[in-house]
Amino acid sequence: MNCEKAGRLISEYVDDTLCASLRRELENHIAECSVCMSILESTKRLIGRLSSLSNSEAQVDCWAGVRERIVWGQVGVPWWRRSLLKPVFAAPAFAIAALLAFLFFWSGQTPEKPTQVVFGGSEYASYISAHSRYQRVQAFNDPDVPIITAELEKASLTRE
Amino acid sequence: MKASGFASILAFMAIASGAVLAADVVEVLRKADLADRNVSYRGIKTATLPFKGGITTSLFKVVHLKPDKTRTDYFSPIQLAGVVVLQDGPEAWKFVPSDDVWEPIPSCCPRQADCPQQADCMRQVALQNYNIRMIGFENIAGRPTYVLYATPKHPGEPARRIWIDREYYLIMGMQVEARSGLALNSSRYVNIQFNPPDISPAIFKTKGKVKQADKKLSDIEFKIIKPSYLPPGYRLVGISRIKVNNVSCAHLQYSNGVNLISFFQRKIEDNVAPPKLDSRITNMITCTRAGLQYTLMGDVSRSELRKIAESAR
Numbered sequence: 001m002n003c004e005k006a007g008r009l010i011s012e013y014v015d016d017t018l019c020a021s022l023r024r025e026l027e028n029h030i031a032e033c034s035v036c037m038s039i040l041e042s043t044k045r046l047i048g049r050l051s052s053l054s055n056s057e058a059q060v061d062c063w064a065g066v067r068e069r070i071v072w073g074q075v076g077v078p079w080w081r082r083s084l085l086k087p088v089f090a091a092p093a094f095a096i097a098a099l100l101a102f103l104f105f106w107s108g109q110t111p112e113k114p115t116q117v118v119f120g121g122s123e124y125a126s127y128i129s130a131h132s133r134y135q136r137v138q139a140f141n142d143p144d145v146p147i148i149t150a151e152l153e154k155a156s157l158t159r160e
Numbered sequence: 161m162k163a164s165g166f167a168s169i170l171a172f173m174a175i176a177s178g179a180v181l182a183a184d185v186v187e188v189l190r191k192a193d194l195a196d197r198n199v200s201y202r203g204i205k206t207a208t209l210p211f212k213g214g215i216t217t218s219l220f221k222v223v224h225l226k227p228d229k230t231r232t233d234y235f236s237p238i239q240l241a242g243v244v245v246l247q248d249g250p251e252a253w254k255f256v257p258s259d260d261v262w263e264p265i266p267s268c269c270p271r272q273a274d275c276p277q278q279a280d281c282m283r284q285v286a287l288q289n290y291n292i293r294m295i296g297f298e299n300i301a302g303r304p305t306y307v308l309y310a311t312p313k314h315p316g317e318p319a320r321r322i323w324i325d326r327e328y329y330l331i332m333g334m335q336v337e338a339r340s341g342l343a344l345n346s347s348r349y350v351n352i353q354f355n356p357p358d359i360s361p362a363i364f365k366t367k368g369k370v371k372q373a374d375k376k377l378s379d380i381e382f383k384i385i386k387p388s389y390l391p392p393g394y395r396l397v398g399i400s401r402i403k404v405n406n407v408s409c410a411h412l413q414y415s416n417g418v419n420l421i422s423f424f425q426r427k428i429e430d431n432v433a434p435p436k437l438d439s440r441i442t443n444m445i446t447c448t449r450a451g452l453q454y455t456l457m458g459d460v461s462r463s464e465l466r467k468i469a470e471s472a473r
Contacts, residue, residue: 139282147254
């Protein structure tokens with residue numbers, strides 16, 4: 001038994017699928033070889049961790065992308081041409097082109113409007129923050145509750 | 161004669177003991193205001209409060225190093241996950257993960273954020289508007305506590321139930337209750353450790369980007385209008401300036417010692433209508449009058465807020 005042969009057998013040894021004679025031979029070799037001993041230990045650790053993983057489906061379905069690459073690879077279409085044909089690239093490109101054209105023709109016709117400051121969610125969020133600061137120092141009040149309330153309200157205003 | 165004398169003695173003892181208990185309650189409250197100066201602690205707190213028609217529960221960790229350093233890390237709900245509030249003496253900062261920057265929290269006290277004088281002042285005002293009595297003893301987070309109950313002298317205000325640690329006088333729990341006894345919001349420690357030996361002062365320092373505090377605000381360029389109507393027990397306790405989108409606003413604070421009404425005023429152009437606001441998000445009203453936008457929010461009903469706004473002329 002040499003290290004090359006032992007390395008091929010370690011996985012089966014961990015799975016307990018070796019015949020008795022090979023198992024004894026491997027064990028004798030590992031007892032004298034620190035390199036093969038460390039390989040055996042790391043293999044056991046890896047299999048142990050893999051065994052502890054839950055049997056749940058992957059959150060991302062990769063098969064569709066893999067299948068597409070296989071199909072396109074078989075047809076022989078260059079990758080750059082494949083990308084341009086995809087709706088995810090073609091649609092935004094067309095939209096951007098249309099927007100640029102619209103802006104080009106529109107900017108020369110519309111008179112400038114004076115800028116108008118528009119307050120809204122940010123203004124109310126500022127008021128909520130200021131109010132919560134003073135709520136914290138009121139008597140018979142938990143100072144943490146106004147902060148929690150303020151953050152929830154501000155988060156809702158941001159989403160509105 | 162003997163029976164009437166005995167009854168008189170009992171009545172006198174009941175009145176005397178009530179007076180003693182009342183004095184004890186005030187003393188317990190005074191010690192509770194000073195608790196942070198006398199004890200360090202680390203604990204997990206939970207708060208339950210109504211929001212947008214439902215009930216939201218928040219979980220957060222509080223670490224306090226006496227006399228005046230406090231760090232609060234919020235874990236839930238998701239809108240608060242990762243938010244950290246630091247208090248170091250008179251200075252305070254808040255970290256919001258989405259902004260990735262520490263933002264200074266302006267002090268609301270002209271002296272400092274947690275000055276005992278302000279707490280004493282607020283307590284005195286609160287005792288004018290609330291009757292408070294000790295109603296028993298309970299355990300919170302494994303700690304024996306006094307249970308105090310504050311009932312409002314004026315109708316329409318909620319009552320408060322307060323749990324105060326009997327050894328260190330730290331407020332262990334607080335509950336706001338409607339007249340029916342229904343809890344409107346509550347918070348309490350679920351576990352706590354007093355005077356832990358391993359609190360490092362380094363955790364109360366900001367790390368990373370820190371936003372600079374706003375420079376001195378420009379003066380308010382309009383005449384502040386004060387309302388002629390206020391709900392019973394409320395009085396003006398402060399006027400300050402805040403900056404909203406680079407516009408200076410006046411912030412008038414009205415308090416009855418326990419509940420706060422904020423009245424914000426700012427100048428507007430051409431009587432522009434104020435932006436709409438979903439009434440489920442917060443108890444706030446907004447309106448415009450004579451070139452000013454009024455925004456009011458607080459712990460009173462919307463009808464009361466509208467009455468206050470209407471009286472500001």
